[in-house]
Amino acid sequence: MYTYCLHPLFFSAFFFLCCHNAKAQQHYDFNPTLQKAYHNILQLDYKEAQALIDQQLKTVPDHAIGLYLKNFNDILPIFIVEDKAAYSKFSFREKAVLNTLSKLPDSSPYYYFTQAEIKLHWGLLKLKFGDYAASALNVRAAYKLLHEGLKKYPDFVPMQKSMALLRIIIGSIPETYSWLTDVAGLYGNLNKGLQELAVVANGTTIYHTEAKLWLVLCEHYLLGQTDHLDIITNLSNSNPQNKLFSFLEVSLLIHDAHSETALGYYNNKQIDAEAFTLIPSFYYMQGEIYLQKGLYTQAIACFQKYIQNYKGQAYIKDSYGKIYLAYWLLGNDKEAKHYKSLTLNKGSAKNDSDKQAQKMAGKEVLPDKNIYRIRLMTDGGYLKEALVISEKIDHQSFSNPTDNIEFLYRKARLYHKSMDIERAIMMYNQTIEASAKTSDYFAPNSCLQLGYIYRNLEQNDKARVYFKKVFDYSHYEYKETIESKAKAGLSSLEK
Numbered sequence: 415m416y417t418y419c420l421h422p423l424f425f426s427a428f429f430f431l432c433c434h435n436a437k438a439q440q441h442y443d444f445n446p447t448l449q450k451a452y453h454n455i456l457q458l459d460y461k462e463a464q465a466l467i468d469q470q471l472k473t474v475p476d477h478a479i480g481l482y483l484k485n486f487n488d489i490l491p492i493f494i495v496e497d498k499a500a501y502s503k504f505s506f507r508e509k510a511v512l513n514t515l516s517k518l519p520d521s522s523p524y525y526y527f528t529q530a531e532i533k534l535h536w537g538l539l540k541l542k543f544g545d546y547a548a549s550a551l552n553v554r555a556a557y558k559l560l561h562e563g564l565k566k567y568p569d570f571v572p573m574q575k576s577m578a579l580l581r582i583i584i585g586s587i588p589e590t591y592s593w594l595t596d597v598a599g600l601y602g603n604l605n606k607g608l609q610e611l612a613v614v615a616n617g618t619t620i621y622h623t624e625a626k627l628w629l630v631l632c633e634h635y636l637l638g639q640t641d642h643l644d645i646i647t648n649l650s651n652s653n654p655q656n657k658l659f660s661f662l663e664v665s666l667l668i669h670d671a672h673s674e675t676a677l678g679y680y681n682n683k684q685i686d687a688e689a690f691t692l693i694p695s696f697y698y699m700q701g702e703i704y705l706q707k708g709l710y711t712q713a714i715a716c717f718q719k720y721i722q723n724y725k726g727q728a729y730i731k732d733s734y735g736k737i738y739l740a741y742w743l744l745g746n747d748k749e750a751k752h753y754k755s756l757t758l759n760k761g762s763a764k765n766d767s768d769k770q771a772q773k774m775a776g777k778e779v780l781p782d783k784n785i786y787r788i789r790l791m792t793d794g795g796y797l798k799e800a801l802v803i804s805e806k807i808d809h810q811s812f813s814n815p816t817d818n819i820e821f822l823y824r825k826a827r828l829y830h831k832s833m834d835i836e837r838a839i840m841m842y843n844q845t846i847e848a849s850a851k852t853s854d855y856f857a858p859n860s861c862l863q864l865g866y867i868y869r870n871l872e873q874n875d876k877a878r879v880y881f882k883k884v885f886d887y888s889h890y891e892y893k894e895t896i897e898s899k900a901k902a903g904l905s906s907l908e909k
Contacts, residue, residue, distance in 0.1 A: 575621050578610035581603045604901075671795035671797075674703075677707075697723060698733060710741075718737065734760050734770050736758075742780065758776065792831055846860050858884050863898075869906065
């Protein structure tokens, strides 16, 4: 047993710490009521979450966890539906809540975590609405808070989760913008971030489900790995009322060319009226599936509903563009012309899909219709149907040289998705050779896909060559996205 000298200062310190910790406990208790509210937020049950949070804040108005969850519950629907009016209306709350939290005792890791999370959430929201400089400042502040907090509380899982995400995000920023992170003093590390996130995901804390979601999304979209898609499927199947899980699974299924499986969620009514209201993107994704499947009239109706119900600008131009494409594929030139004009004049061209729609609508002549059909069917996983069309076509039969190149690329993608790897490699290389004098994305993305193929074959030297080759290209569509994935691919080889 240790013995202590009972100096008067000891009693003073003991008294202060006991009082201080009692106050900290009062403000930083993540109690069952707030844990339930957190789960409600992840289910997008905002009303029930708010009732539980209000119950807590009525007792302790400056309860840190309650204020953090209230902020999360307030801004998540704004983020999902891109409600600019609500963003403008509630933006003052960030400063107010952070001011309150900064005055609380710093004797708990939640002191750092809650402020960092709120900074990060608002940073992402500002990014969504184009406030890029303010967003960068928020991310920097969140990083500094987490860094400081982890020095004092290195084993605190919530901060580990958030710092892991920041490491991944910063570590995946394209080389073009890496100087910004250097200036800001932000240092990312994709592999370290993924490893840290995996530890949280495999743990038993309240954050393990959130960490699982982030881990799957990061591996899927950044590394092109689909090994853990079953994690989302299991979460969705065991929580059929959770709209967020359904949204993520449908999104990943479509991205991974399993659109027919995704369509099942619509047909079995798991995606109901409430889901469409909470997440209008369900309309957009349903439109994507129908377009890929060749059900153009149904696709048009879904994209129109998305345009009517979504409050923001993201994918609006793309939706008009896909309606234009659907009418064009139907042979309805009058409506196609009308929606071509709307594509050029509606929405904004900030994300890759909207930029692509703008470029497509700006063309005098579109590529051959069969090329579009092959592309759409391949993207959706309707591979047999795409193969039937592709095998009837000689790539040298196109009068437009760009069509010849795109056809090679589409066949490469089709063979790749069909797991005919030998022919996929051959067609990707033919695409690269044929694209020497073009500025399309077909060659750099072929390099990226070859990097993935050789990594999966455990031929890491070849994979590294192709990932690096992506950076030889400039001024093409999807450049930032493709370079970010290539950077992530190179990082994955360093494990």
